[in-house]
Amino acid sequence: MHQLTEFSFSKRFPELPLISAALAEEHPDFVPLSFGFPAKESFLIPLLSEAAVSALQTQGLESLQYTGGTGPKKVNEWIKKRSELRSIQSENENILVTSGSMQAIDLATRTLADPGDHVWIEAPSFFGAIRQFSLAEVELTSFPIDEDGLRVDLVEQALIEAKVKGKPMPKMFYVMPNYHNPTGVNLSLARRKKLAELAYEYNFYVLEDDAYVELSFSGGFVPSIYSFGPERVIYISTFSKIIAPGIRMGWAIAGEQVINKMRMLKSDGSTSVFVQEIVSQFLAKIDFEQHVQYLTSIYRARKDAMVRSIHEYFGNEVSYQMPEGGFFLWLTFPAEVDTSEFMEKSLKNGVGYLDGKHFYLQNDELNHIRLSFTFCDEEQIRRGIQRIAESYNDYKNNREVLEEAL
Amino acid sequence: MHQLTEFSFSKRFPELPLISAALAEEHPDFVPLSFGFPAKESFLIPLLSEAAVSALQTQGLESLQYTGGTGPKKVNEWIKKRSELRSIQSENENILVTSGSMQAIDLATRTLADPGDHVWIEAPSFFGAIRQFSLAEVELTSFPIDEDGLRVDLVEQALIEAKVKGKPMPKMFYVMPNYHNPTGVNLSLARRKKLAELAYEYNFYVLEDDAYVELSFSGGFVPSIYSFGPERVIYISTFSKIIAPGIRMGWAIAGEQVINKMRMLKSDGSTSVFVQEIVSQFLAKIDFEQHVQYLTSIYRARKDAMVRSIHEYFGNEVSYQMPEGGFFLWLTFPAEVDTSEFMEKSLKNGVGYLDGKHFYLQNDELNHIRLSFTFCDEEQIRRGIQRIAESYNDYKNNREVLEEAL
Structure with a gap:
């Protein structure tokens, strides 16, 4: 057999970053708020x-x-x-x-x-x-x-x-x-x-x-x-x-x-x-109208649970537009925050989300996260938001300590 | 609204001919030997x-x-x-x-x-x-x-x-x-x-x-x-x-x-x-080996029926390599024959096949047809081959008459 030389593949493949939230689910009670998965209850x-x-x-x-x-x-x-x-x-x-x-x-x-x-x-x-x-x-x-x-x-x-x-x-x-x-x-x-x-x-x-x-x-x-x-x-x-x-x-x-x-x-x-x-x-x-009402009743309740938990654990620290439907809530932190910086801590704490930079061409804005409210039940959602808040507060305190030390 | 101007689509679309055998199935007892469809009997x-x-x-x-x-x-x-x-x-x-x-x-x-x-x-x-x-x-x-x-x-x-x-x-x-x-x-x-x-x-x-x-x-x-x-x-x-x-x-x-x-x-x-x-x-x-034997027993019998009918209706007019498996038999006519020329007649007679030119880049060879022996049963296959032979003989006789007249 001949020696292999390197093959030049199609040039079409982009160098896009891996989305890390998908990878780490080692926590025994992990709360995945990352991806747009429908509720299990929605499957008839x-x-x-x-x-x-x-x-x-x-x-x-x-x-x-x-x-x-x-x-x-x-x-x-x-x-x-x-x-x-x-x-x-x-x-x-x-x-x-x-x-x-x-x-x-x-x-x-x-x-x-x-x-x-x-x-x-x-x-x-x-x-x-x-x-x-x-x-x-x-x-x-x-x-x-x-x-x-x-x-x-x-x-x-x-x-x-x-x-x-x-x-x-x-x-x-x-x-x-x-x-x-x-x-x-x-x-x-x-x-x-x-x-x-x-x-x-x-x-x-x-x-x-x-x-x-x-x-x-x-x-x-x-x-x-x-x-x-x-x-x-x-x-x-x-x-x-x-x-x-x-x-x-x-x-x-x-x-x-x-x-x-x-x-x-x-x-x-x-x-x-x-x-x-x-x-x-x-x-x-199926009665499709009834099915849609069933789905939205599940998702509305989960969205409400997410909103309540955000108020409970974040107070006025974050902002968002209230979703009128769909799967996602887009949480905005103060402009100086880079949400990727408390991602790893959050994963360790047992919660996954997507940091906002993946949704921009040039990582233009770093202070958002996307939360899916459809897959997890209300109790999981509460735990998930609590864990994000804990990770965020840690990150914020460390940063303040660091800034004071400078 | 503004007047629409023509839109220039991607250049990637080739101008490939339609494969006409797929279109004409108006005959009440049509025998489709065109496409590689498995036998109905193969579906468990x-x-x-x-x-x-x-x-x-x-x-x-x-x-x-x-x-x-x-x-x-x-x-x-x-x-x-x-x-x-x-x-x-x-x-x-x-x-x-x-x-x-x-x-x-x-x-x-x-x-x-x-x-x-x-x-x-x-x-x-x-x-x-x-x-x-x-x-x-x-x-x-x-x-x-x-x-x-x-x-x-x-x-x-x-x-x-x-x-x-x-x-x-x-x-x-x-x-x-x-x-x-x-x-x-x-x-x-x-x-x-x-x-x-x-x-x-x-x-x-x-x-x-x-x-x-x-x-x-x-x-x-x-x-x-x-x-x-x-x-x-x-x-x-x-x-x-x-x-x-x-x-x-x-x-x-x-x-x-x-x-x-x-x-x-x-x-x-x-x-x-x-x-x-x-x-x-x-x-x-399933017992997969047994399933494969079941499939090949159906297809071998249909291939044999096709080969028998070819000998019966075409004699030594055509040639082919005996398939040792798979779905298809490639029938070769004398070099001067263009199989597309009796395609329409065959469709009218109630049989479909693919003319060989579709399988070449430049329609290099025109004297072949591809026959699928998997979908139709043995009796249909016999009728299909008979109809192709009739269409071919018509085409051949017309051509001979034409050549004599020239």
Whole structure:
């Protein structure tokens, strides 16, 4: 055999930091507030079991092939009907069922953009999406959000400036309009309309990630960005938060040309028609409105428990915007705090969270943490917040001692 | 709203012809010999049903999350153990479970190659893989095969020539060593060894697609290419042909660095841990050797029926290499025949096949068709071959009349 020489892999792999909260769970009573895992209680196991048996009995031969069975059609019908609540009109040719919504983000990005093209995003934004954009080798620029979501006025300024100065225009703007990950804020109606208008005027696509839309604590909703600009918006959502992540099923809604290109890039073929059959039978068996109310009642109670504990253990030391739905609370510490600095201590104390820097392109802001209130029960949440407060106070006291000593 | 201007999509989309056999099935008694669908009889529906219920009952809470449950570990164990039969030694860090083996082809290609890089393949080769390579924007070169598979001697010549002349070297060679799709031939032991040596010497990876390995009519097997060069081979296989395509599950085995990069590109996350749980429980319930014997007994009988019908209806007009396993028979007509020219007639007569040109980069050879002997039963196969023969004879007679008239 010949001596091996070094192989030069594709240049597309980014050097992104590992997210350490995932790694350390050695504490016997660890409280994971890190990741967006649904509540165990949200999984309707007996119904899923019935759906699986019935799927195999009635559509087994078809749904075990590459394509076939009644499942895909019924899942499409459900998506169409449900999307009308977001003011979205769609036909089968506008819908692509994907293997989770992250796959839809990947397919949309590579459909719209080549390496070197520009994609604009919010700051902060979902780290998983940022990773997909990096792998697609696009250039990223981010825009701040406030309590009404993305600062669309700043986006417009930047578009005008880019056009005037001949700078690169974006091919895509990635935005999470409802219960934004990580901040929990909603994009206002006026800004949705304006963003769709900008997409038409400056000829880019909005990638509207609506993963959490069903999980509203008030029951209210605002029309989707898609409804204001169906020719320049790709709308994506997922069954991960309303049925289960383990079934790996999401969807995209867009113009037929976009959907056909996304389908061509989808190297896993049709998303499992076997699982689609199970999902379609599950959806036929449940009262979906009641199911959503059940989910939001769990999550509202957990969010309330988290808010109470934050007040109890942090007082006025921290701030946050009250989540009106979704999975996350974004906790803001005083500006001089670097939340990564008490991360290790927190993990040792038995609690996990994500430090805010992962949600920015350049680690712009260090004084936030993202807390998920969905997976842990109320008692765990209280213990978790208490432990973060203890770790933070230690860090703060040490820092004060250090500063005095200087 | 502003006037829409045309949007410029990613340049990565190839202009590949549609495969028309998929479209026309209006005949009341259509015989689809086109696509590689497993036999309906191969799906063990009651066992899959038991496995699904048991998966949900025992590992429901875990396997419905993004990651978790005992399924992935057990599936890995099965893959490791089974791969030893191919002389492959692997650990967990060498294995990536994928959503079908086509996804593995996509991930491997984009891990190894950037747009413009060179990938070498067999001629003919699997049209689905060719499509993935085109989407990855790599440059393709193909090498002929004979009754012992890929002409590795010609590959070596080309490597030497490229090196001497400073021409681009391949980053990857895609090859199907067992029951090649479409030709059904096997790569000889000597050529496997030689190809692995060339990969080391000239620093490229072999992508060894072993989708059909279990389906041997003789029960015999040759060690994998991977076994001769684990540091420069990515081995891929699939559950599609041995459990069901609808579960969408395949795998890749490679060095840890390659696997980690492939995992990073895998935008659908871990392949459904819910489905992995079902698969692991299914594998625990069956006698796999007996299952493989059951599958091959069905497919051997159907292959024999196809061969008999070919002799009956075509006599000595056509030739083929007898498949020793797998899904396909590659039928060769006299050199002057273009099989596309009696395709439409065949579809009208109620039979589908794939014309050979789809399996070549430049439609090099037009006188072949690929027949799948797995999906249709023996009686259907007989009718299908009879209909192809009728269409061919019509085509031939018309041509002779035409030639005489000229």
